[in-house]
Amino acid sequence: MVNQQQSQANKKLALKLVWVIAGALVFAFALVPLYDVICSVTGLNGKTSNTATTATAQKVDTSREVTVQFVSSVMSGLGWNFYPKQNSVTVHPGQVTSVMFEAKNITNEVVVGQAIPSVTPGIASAHLKKIECFCFTRQSLKPGEMKELPLRFFVSTDLPPEVHELTLSYSFFPVSE
Structure with a gap:
């Protein structure tokens, strides 16, 4: 009788442990999309929106200047040279600006x-609004091909006044089709 009660208790405990493990796995897999949503909404971790913004009639704030620096990197396995044609631009908040990047397949x-x-x-990530960006789509380059990749953006007039400089960094990752 005691062994049967002990066996029942062990089965209940094992079932509870299976539920705890299953719940932990579901929670772990849900964290990635949840983290992305939180970062996109709040601008945490420098994440920017991956959708185009329309250039609404926003008044240009000529009383302020903001320097936007551009940094680029290519992750291993891509086989590209990728860099901005300008290292930085100085803009007024609300002013639509275009810059070019260059990518070349060296494979x-x-x-x-x-x-x-x-x-x-x-804090600035929510205020950098991209109108046109090569980051919205995958880029395909043939062997030796070079492409100019356009970026059109503006810095929102809501940018906090203490921010005078921001850095926009692009990392290119290989994508398997």
Whole structure:
């Protein structure tokens, strides 16, 4: 009788442990999309929106200037040279600005990549509005091919006044089709 009660108690405990493990796995997998949503909404970790913003009739604030610096990197395995044609631009908040980046495939095969942007300081990421960006789509380059990649953006007039400089960084990652 005691062994049967002990066996029942062990089964209940094992079932509870299975539920705890299953719950922990579901929670762990839900964290990634939840983290992305929180970062996109709050601008945490320098994440910017991956959708185009329309250039609404926003008044240009000519009383302020903001320097936007551009940084680029290519992750291993991509086989590209990638860099901004300008290292920085000085803009007035609300002013639509265009800059060009250049990518060149230095391999002997077609390579597909995706750019992931981030902005520092993090507080500025919600205020950098991209109208047109190569980061919205995957980029495919044939062997030896070079492409100019446009970026059109503006800095929102709501940018906190203590921010005078921000850095827009793009990292290109290889993408398998």
